[in-house]
Amino acid sequence: MRVNLKPIATVRNGVTDDVDDWDKVTSRLIFEREWVDGLYKLGRFDHVLVIFGFHRKRGVKLRVHPRHDPSKPLVGVFASRSPRRPNKLGLTRVELLSVRGNVVTVQGLDAYDGSPVFDVKPPLDEIDY
Amino acid sequence: MRVNLKPIATVRNGVTDDVDDWDKVTSRLIFEREWVDGLYKLGRFDHVLVIFGFHRKRGVKLRVHPRHDPSKPLVGVFASRSPRRPNKLGLTRVELLSVRGNVVTVQGLDAYDGSPVFDVKPPLDEIDY
Numbered sequence: 001m002r003v004n005l006k007p008i009a010t011v012r013n014g015v016t017d018d019v020d021d022w023d024k025v026t027s028r029l030i031f032e033r034e035w036v037d038g039l040y041k042l043g044r045f046d047h048v049l050v051i052f053g054f055h056r057k058r059g060v061k062l063r064v065h066p067r068h069d070p071s072k073p074l075v076g077v078f079a080s081r082s083p084r085r086p087n088k089l090g091l092t093r094v095e096l097l098s099v100r101g102n103v104v105t106v107q108g109l110d111a112y113d114g115s116p117v118f119d120v121k122p123p124l125d126e127i128d129y
Numbered sequence: 130m131r132v133n134l135k136p137i138a139t140v141r142n143g144v145t146d147d148v149d150d151w152d153k154v155t156s157r158l159i160f161e162r163e164w165v166d167g168l169y170k171l172g173r174f175d176h177v178l179v180i181f182g183f184h185r186k187r188g189v190k191l192r193v194h195p196r197h198d199p200s201k202p203l204v205g206v207f208a209s210r211s212p213r214r215p216n217k218l219g220l221t222r223v224e225l226l227s228v229r230g231n232v233v234t235v236q237g238l239d240a241y242d243g244s245p246v247f248d249v250k251p252p253l254d255e256i257d258y
Contacts, residue, residue: 003134003182003245005216035215037191040205048207051180051218053132062166066258075258076169078177078249086164087134089180089248091220116132119218120207129195129204 007116008035009104011052015113022110027094029117031102043099045126051119052090052111054083090115093123136245137164138233140181144242151239156223158246160231172228174255180248181219181240183212219244222252 013027029050031039042048061084063074077085094106104120142156158179160168171177190213192203206214223235233249 001136001245003136003184003247005132005134005218007130007132008215035191035207038189038206038208038215040192040203040208042205042208044208049220051220055132060167062164063169066256072258074169076171077167078164079169079171079173079251081250081253081256085248086137086167087247089134091178091180091248091250116130118132118216119214119220121210121220122208124210127195127210129201 005118007053007118008032009117011109011111011113011115011117013109013111013113023108025109026097026105026107027109027111029104029106029120031104033102036102039099039104042104042120042122043096045096045122047093047123047126048096048106049091049093049121049123050106050109050117052109053116053118054088054090055115056112057083057088060084060086089118134247136182136247137161138246140238140240140242140244140246142238142240142242152237154238155226155234155236156238156240158233158235158249160233162231165231168228168233171233171249171251172225174225174251176222176252176255177225177235178220178222178250178252179235179238179246181238182245182247183217183219184244185241186212186217189213189215218247
């Protein structure tokens with residue numbers, strides 16, 4: 001059984017290669033118009049969880065050295081946050097800067113320009129309803 | 130652009146309907162054999178993040194009452210954890226009970242029996258490498 005995902009938004013940040021400090025990167029998530037109403041009240045949160053695709057990564061490495069550091073012992077890919085994983089899903093908690101129309105601006109997303117976004121969720125520790 | 134996901138595992142917990150307290154539910158994630166090597170060293174974690182599919186939910190509701198409570202004001206689906214969301218992806222931090230062969234046993238996963246699992250990741254606050 002395969003499951004088809006359709007991106008709900010696309011990352012725009014001009015980043016085309018790895019950067020030293022993703023925390024400093026500001027990204028705009030450009031939402032498809034059909035989903036804009038789903039952003040209602042998102043702006044109340046300080047952070048959001050973003051599920052996105054490592055769309056430029058190819059192949060899977062089942063065992064990896066954490067943080068690309070060969071001095072660190074190998075771990076399985078599911079015990080790591082390596083992007084070379086089955087289904088190539090990324091998950092990052094980012095700072096929410098603004099929600100305006102179909103544009104959600106966040107800081108700290110470790111995604112290249114053009115990455116597909118599959119979901120945005122509020123962090124449970126910030127839900128107060 | 131659509132993206133094809135292939136489940137890496139299937140949830141087995143005998144749960145076929147909503148339960149009052151998902152925290153008490155123990156689930157076995159039965160991994161496809163091809164990915165078992167990726168579980169190496171996963172057992173060192175106390176918790177894991179599971180990305181899974183709300184495979185039995187149909188339709189999308191762009192505005193929802195949190196926790197199905199009509200007395201709570203409507204919020205957008207991305208400001209909620211409602212399963213009736215685009216792409217139907219669930220994300221839950223669960224307690225990791227054991228990793229044996231292709232079976233990962235967890236507690237607290239709010240997924241029905243048969244749900245597809247798309248990724249398992251270690252929580253960043255437990256990564257010590």
